[in-house]
Amino acid sequence: MNRKTLNAFIILILIPITMLFGIYVLDDRKYYFISMLIILYTLLPFFLMFEKKGPKLREVMLIAVMIALAVAGRSAFFMLPQFKPVVAIVIISGFCLGSQSGFLIGAMSGFISNFFFGQGPWTVYQMFAFGLIGFLAGLFKNSKTLNTNINKKALCLYGFIATFFIYGGIVNIQPSLMSGHVMNWKATMAVYVSAVPFDLMHSIATMIFLYFIAEPMIEKIDRIRIKYGLNGLSH
Amino acid sequence: MKDHFNEVHPIISFIYFLAVIGLSMFMQHPIYLAIALISSFIYSVMLSGTKALKFNLIYMVILLVFMATINPLFNHEGATILFYLKSGNPFTLESAVYGIISSLMIIIVIIWFSCYNVIMSSDKTIYLFGRITPNLSLIFTMVLRFVPLYKKRIEKIIMAQKCIESTEVKGYINKLKHGTKILSIMTSWSLESAIETSDSMKARGFGLKGRTAFSNFKMTGRDYYLALWMVINISLLIFSRLHINDSAIFFPVIKINLTNYTGYLGFFGLCFTPILLNMMETLKWQYYVSKI
Numbered sequence: 001m002n003r004k005t006l007n008a009f010i011i012l013i014l015i016p017i018t019m020l021f022g023i024y025v026l027d028d029r030k031y032y033f034i035s036m037l038i039i040l041y042t043l044l045p046f047f048l049m050f051e052k053k054g055p056k057l058r059e060v061m062l063i064a065v066m067i068a069l070a071v072a073g074r075s076a077f078f079m080l081p082q083f084k085p086v087v088a089i090v091i092i093s094g095f096c097l098g099s100q101s102g103f104l105i106g107a108m109s110g111f112i113s114n115f116f117f118g119q120g121p122w123t124v125y126q127m128f129a130f131g132l133i134g135f136l137a138g139l140f141k142n143s144k145t146l147n148t149n150i151n152k153k154a155l156c157l158y159g160f161i162a163t164f165f166i167y168g169g170i171v172n173i174q175p176s177l178m179s180g181h182v183m184n185w186k187a188t189m190a191v192y193v194s195a196v197p198f199d200l201m202h203s204i205a206t207m208i209f210l211y212f213i214a215e216p217m218i219e220k221i222d223r224i225r226i227k228y229g230l231n232g233l234s235h
Numbered sequence: 236m237k238d239h240f241n242e243v244h245p246i247i248s249f250i251y252f253l254a255v256i257g258l259s260m261f262m263q264h265p266i267y268l269a270i271a272l273i274s275s276f277i278y279s280v281m282l283s284g285t286k287a288l289k290f291n292l293i294y295m296v297i298l299l300v301f302m303a304t305i306n307p308l309f310n311h312e313g314a315t316i317l318f319y320l321k322s323g324n325p326f327t328l329e330s331a332v333y334g335i336i337s338s339l340m341i342i343i344v345i346i347w348f349s350c351y352n353v354i355m356s357s358d359k360t361i362y363l364f365g366r367i368t369p370n371l372s373l374i375f376t377m378v379l380r381f382v383p384l385y386k387k388r389i390e391k392i393i394m395a396q397k398c399i400e401s402t403e404v405k406g407y408i409n410k411l412k413h414g415t416k417i418l419s420i421m422t423s424w425s426l427e428s429a430i431e432t433s434d435s436m437k438a439r440g441f442g443l444k445g446r447t448a449f450s451n452f453k454m455t456g457r458d459y460y461l462a463l464w465m466v467i468n469i470s471l472l473i474f475s476r477l478h479i480n481d482s483a484i485f486f487p488v489i490k491i492n493l494t495n496y497t498g499y500l501g502f503f504g505l506c507f508t509p510i511l512l513n514m515m516e517t518l519k520w521q522y523y524v525s526k527i
Contacts, residue, residue: 032260033260033261047368047371050370050371051368051369051370051371054370055370057433057436057437057441057442058430058433058434060370060373060374060377060433061377061429061430061432061433062426062429062430063374064373064374064377064378064381064429065381065425065426065429067374067378068377068378068381068382068385068425069385069421069422069425071378071382072381072382072385072386075382076386076389108371108374108375108378112375112378112379115352115357115379116382118348118349118352119348119351119352120344120345120348121341121344121345121348175341186309187305187306187309187310190305190309212411212412212414212415213415213418213419216415216418216419216422217418217419217422220419220422220423220426221422221426223423224423224426224427224430228430
């Protein structure tokens, strides 16, 4: 099964069936369970494709290094809540290595760093949010070769928007989904509003990290890719 | 105290947590919630002692109060009106009870996950998923090894930089620039050495046919009994729920059926599996000791 048929199967068949199952069998109450399943479905094709592609060992290693840097970065700043470089590193990885690797690096960073910070119902949402940010960052990459002139301001702006809206938007919906009964917009908004200072902090941190580390890191990754001929990662 | 559930086969413990956490997400019935809360609470204290006790209590009280007040403030369904809010909306008993129930659900899942974090260590996770997703599992193991390695490397780089530089780095901007320099040294060192590692692994025959991974897990008789025990309890729960009405409805009036005793028994047996196992093993040990 190639990627397009798998994606079509998931989007056109599996997700609607799950939603109908939620509405009719579970009485339209278990938003949490259904949303978790749908997020797992979206994670699945990336993981499956990565396994099926049979990537080169060198590529696997490059991805592992980027994830390790993100995880180590998250634990290096453990004393400053929300001030974390994870999103910045995920964006840089997505930008250099393409959408698919970006998604993988984001999702795995969320998963593995929670072995140090504690797994919980939030893990799946974090994985999806980080992955999506990495995936979208990969779309900005336009040429297969060197990213010689990086638009640093645009990258920082993307970092801010992605952290605030994508990460905050996805992760903050989790508590209101979990309370089960009819989704209440006012209560959901209350959660979002109370999370604004944290998200703002997180977004500013991402911007600062991107401003300082984007250029040197992109340079280093490109150097390695040229030196060892790792161009298979970009598509 | 030694935890015996930690020694069972990873598949068994993974299925246990999958079942328990999955079911806890669904249960709104107060009896089931009570069973899950008590068992998860006892087990987490068994695993992490007073640390877990403190965490559970503090977390629980904050969340309980928060949810029990937030829900009735925004949700005005329910027939029993306690009083009216300033905005003119009613504050109902049902809504407050529902807030407590849903906060209990969240608390239970969080406590289960705190047990999961102790039992399902990274080596067990690798064992479980290594065969299904070999590449991702390789990434997973490499990252777990890289994180402590990188911390050491950063220390080394900082020391080396201190030797090179004649004066101390002053000012925020300079410190940030210095930090960036260290990170960029770190990046090139890590990338370069990782590629070398991969070449070395390849040279030693990584990925060739017929290679196996070492693991020290074996299914024993006890694991089969535990699997059987969990299957019996889960089927007791599911089949009794199909036949006997044990619904819990909160709106417009609270209506709870409390007659599904088989279901309670099944859920009790499932949730208390590790606690019962620990008790059994302790009793067995004491019995053997007394015979000497």
